[in-house]
Amino acid sequence: MLPYKRSRKYYHHGEKLHDVNQNVDDHCNIATTSYDLDCSSCSTTSSNQEDFSFSSGASPTRALRGSTRDAIGEIYGLDQFKVEKKLGEGFFGEVYKVQFLGESHGLLPKFCVMKVGKMNINIKKNARISAKKAQLRESQVLSELKHKNILTFLGMCVERNNDHWSLHLLVDYCDRGSLQQLIVSSKRAFPWIQRCLIALQISSAMAYVNSKGYMHRDLTAMNILLQSERGQRIPKAIVADFGLSTKIPKPSDPIEQCGTQDYMSPEMLLEQRYDEKSDVFSFGVILCQKMARIDADHDSGLARTKDFGIDFEEFIKIIPRDTPKDFFQLAFDCCKYNSNERPSFQELHDRIIAQKDFHPWKKVLMLS
Structure with a gap:
């Protein structure tokens, strides 16, 4: 028998990324590859919104050209979204339910999910690079896959902050959990x-x-x-x-x-x-x-x-x-x-x- 612990272990390139504590409500694990949070901590209070702050100085499209720009599809500004609640946090970033405030022209639903890639200056460079690669990989794959039982890719938000940039993946919101x-x-x-x-x-x-x-x-x-x-x-x-x-x-x-x-x-x-x-x-x-x-x-x-x-x-x-x-x-x-x-x-x-x-x-x- 294997000495399995009651926790999730995620591996990439043969390295253990994170031990994940098991809990009952996995809706917070929505579209993330690391660990989930108890939904009792998910609320629409201002404390959740304070965790989700972005600078507004950088253009979300300025740094993107050619195949990278094509791979990530529609690009949106971060000021076009209002945070409804935090859904969870993973190795590669945090996950939020957001409301789109702009004119969607049929491209975006009123509510969607934003996966915010890690960009904190205190985070190791390798972690930021891994987060960017994961976001780019997921956006590229999802943009190619169109199926009623596959998560719908809606576009990206891109932000520059000092000497690094971060990608924020936009996907459809699944309201019934996991x-x-x-x-x-x-x-x-x-x-x-x-x-x-x-x-x-x-x-x-x-x-x-x-x-x-x-x-x-x-x-x-x-x-x-x-x-x-x-x-x-x-x-x-x-x-x-x-x-x-x-x-x-x-x-x-x-x-x-x-x-x-x-x-x-x-x-x-x-x-x-x-x-x-x-x-x-x-x-x-x-x-x-x-x-x-x-x-x-x-x-x-x-x-x-x-x-x-x-x-x-x-x-x-x-x-x-x-x-x-x-x-x-x-x-x-x-x-x-x-x-x-x-x-x-x-x-x-x-x-x-x-x-x-x-x-x-x-x-x-x-x-x-």
Whole structure:
């Protein structure tokens, strides 16, 4: 068994970025790759707004030219936004719900989320560089991905401050929190029809991501957000946080260990060569969480074997008796130790639709 602690560990380039204390409300983890804050501290009071101050002297577009300018899309001035509340804080920056005060001309909704890259002079230079790279990577990837179950990229704010500059990513606001929050909340109903619908939507989004040549590398229940849809009772799933995403590696490409420890595939944990099937393993972990309504760590019941696979002999002891057999088989296949034996996301999507014994699929397909 692995000595897993009840905390999140995020890795990039093989280095541990941060230990993350686990809490119930992961809505604050919205679109960030580090740690989340208890939403009880999120309010619309002036104390939150005081934490979010910007200088107004620099033009947000002056320093950007060519391909960089094209990659980040629409650029907005920081004085065009009013802070509603702070949603969380991560290794690469802070996350705020903001109100757009300008004329959107249909480009921006009234409320959106701004990820503020670290720019404090007291922060180490390497941390600022990592934050900028993550923001640029995420903006570039999201600008290429257009799918109803992928977080919508809205544009950027850019600010210069003394001898450095910072990027602020603008993305859609997801009002129903995260999948992690739903899974672990004993007070919220989570019927099988919704669990299957979310699996269908995630597999659809990730099949699309793979078709564009990308893999996510940090697919977790915290990074699956839920968003209300007009006229629909069940919110839709949104795949978010592409700060660690990359092109699917070629055999000759160098590899790097990154992501969230509890969701890492065996090949990622062992720093071996990996591809998009590593994301499939992470998806399998999410399926296990949805079955048992537990966190993704050893202490909660999702045990790992000595070679970092999922210990299904132990896991099956804690799942509810009404678990659809094919749902369990789906998770089992996603978490196979040999990555070549795992299905692709497209195969998973087609398989979920075909397996009608999950529930009356006509109901699901009308909602998807």
